[in-house]
Amino acid sequence: MSALTWIASVSLAAWVCLLLGQARFWRTDIRLPPAGVPDEWPAVAVVVPARDEADVLPLSLPGLLAQRYPGRAEVFLVDDGSTDGTGELARRIASQRPPHGLPLTVTSPGEPEPGWTGKLWALRHGMALARERTGAAYLLLTDADIAHAPDSLRDLVGAASGARLDLLSQMARLRADSAWERLIVPAFVYFFAQLYPFGRVNRPRSRTAAAAGGCVLLRSEAAERAGIPESIRGAVIDDVTLARAVKRAGGGRIWLGLADGVESVRPYDRLPQLWRMVARSAYAQLGNSPLVLLGTVAGLTLVYLVPPVTALAGSPVGAAAWAVMALTYVPMLRYYRQPPWHAPALPVTAALYLLMTLDSAVRHHRGQGAAWKGRTYA
Template identity: 50%
Template sequence: MTAAFALSLLSLAVWCGLLCGRAGFWRVRKPAPAPAPAAWPEVVAIVPARNEADVIGRCVAGVLGQQYPGKLSLVVVDDHSHDGTAQIAASAAAGTPRSGALTVVPARDLPAGWSGKVWAQSEGLAAAGHVAPGAAYVWLTDADIWHGPGVLAGLVARAVQERRDLVSLMVRLRCASPWERLIVPAFVFFFAKLYPFERVRDPRSKVAAAAGGCMLASRAALSRIGGFAAIRGELIDDCSLAAKIKPGGPISLDLADDSVSLRPYDDWRSLWDMIARSAYTQLRYSPLLLAGTVVAMTLTYLAPPLLALAGGARQWPAWLAWAAMTLVYLPMLREYRQPRWLAPLLPLTALFYLCATLDSARRYWLRRGGQWKGRSQAPVRS
């Protein structure tokens, strides 16, 4: 047996393991709507916003335009914006049925040891204690997300019926530009492989994850973990929050239909920066985990097409591995309404992600990690 053939067999074995051992992560399954509760609890929404003038108006209109039968308030935390974010938010609220439900609060200066977004969320939660002291749920969303009118009612109904402390939706990312079509569906695919949604929902599993664009958390659960101070320094705040909440109560994560990201990624650089901002954080700033990721990505995604094209029919295990990854990627492409011919190109997309991950480590070593809105938020390398 040649080394190349042995590598082909190993790649095929990896894909057999993924197909059998990752809870069907590639399947696109959306739960049926939950029945309406007997009484609709009060909800307060919190939106951290830092220089979001181009999107905050649509976000506020979406939140305050909810067809929610219960009481709903919105706290927008203006995190030292200098582009008129607060004024645009107020103007947008004035044109909604809940024009008086908006409160804009300025964030205090960022304390040492806190990441910017988590501090803004903490400031919003503190303000919510005055604005909506009776709210049973806190709806956490981002300034660049628009929610359709029925989203909140669906979240609350599920949380009440299934008694979940955290219900999250991975919003639909924009998939319009050529680069978005190549990269975005793979982003969701890789996320689901890392955090299989079925295991997130399973209270017996330790897998915990959430998507920060849309999270409904019970106020009791937030109080139980000590509020946002429990995740004060985290850059991947959504999954960190889920990991804190799940040991005390069940959580869920699903794909959204009517919650949409407004953030455009029209060129490769913006997508690269999105990945590089937190990829090395996901690896806990570990050179060993980085090396393992390089080996794993190479074996899983890069080796099959390289060996198949170089070896022809003799490398049949590599062809089977490539076919497997192509087939399991198709459901996510269908979810994002993208053509099937993109599926065999998944190895190229994986190479893009791998290179951006390496760049994420380089930025950390150069003390430029976690760049967002003018802040470098990754911990300083010792």
């Protein structure tokens, strides 16, 4: 057997292992659990951390304020040191909400104390204010660029109540309109699901935990039990860290799936925007470890780059590995309303992600860390 066939065979074996042993990560039918109908709908506080979000608030905040929720709910937008008039714009939008709309409070916590990331500092302030004013049983932590369908809050609370969940998170459908978004965004969610298979996350006895930070419904009791957000105050990848903290604190039950009525309105029309989105936290995901980075580079090369290279060199084994890869990607492309014939191009996207991860490591070692909207974290 030639060296080419040996290498292709190892890659194919890796794909067989992923296909059979990674909790069917390619599935895109994991949606909200069956909803319950509480005798009395619990109070909910919606906390929105916002830093320089004036461009997206007109697309996201009106839908959040217009939620059709049977119980008491209130929105707290935390203006995290914005310089573009985010807070004032939010107040103007709230003044135009429909009569049945949710009330909005805009507040600002000042600059983060040492050891806190900006988003978690904003959440700390918003959650404390929400507890003081509402005594809410649930907290919906949602980003300023996330647009919610009119019944989103009702559906989230109903599902969490029916399944008795401590944390319920939906992976918002990201925008995939521009050519670069269509190439990179579906793969972003595909890679996330491969790393944190939703089916495994949702098993109560599984140690795998993850959440999608754009839409997290958190039971207030679970937040207090896990010490949220103080216990995760320095986390750059705050959503996954939050889910781990909840799952480990008294065996908290969590759930993660894809969304239908929760969408991101933030545009990433150009490659540099998408590059920064990935590179700012990719190395942190690897624990800022050069050894783990080396293993990641080797793994990405073996799994995603070897199949097309060996297939184009004439190896049928490499072609088989490439075919398996493409087939597992098709459901995610369909979820993002993209044609399935884009699937064989996944190695191109994987190569870009590999370069973004290397760039993330370079930035870290230059002292730039995870940079986002004027702040840099070690």
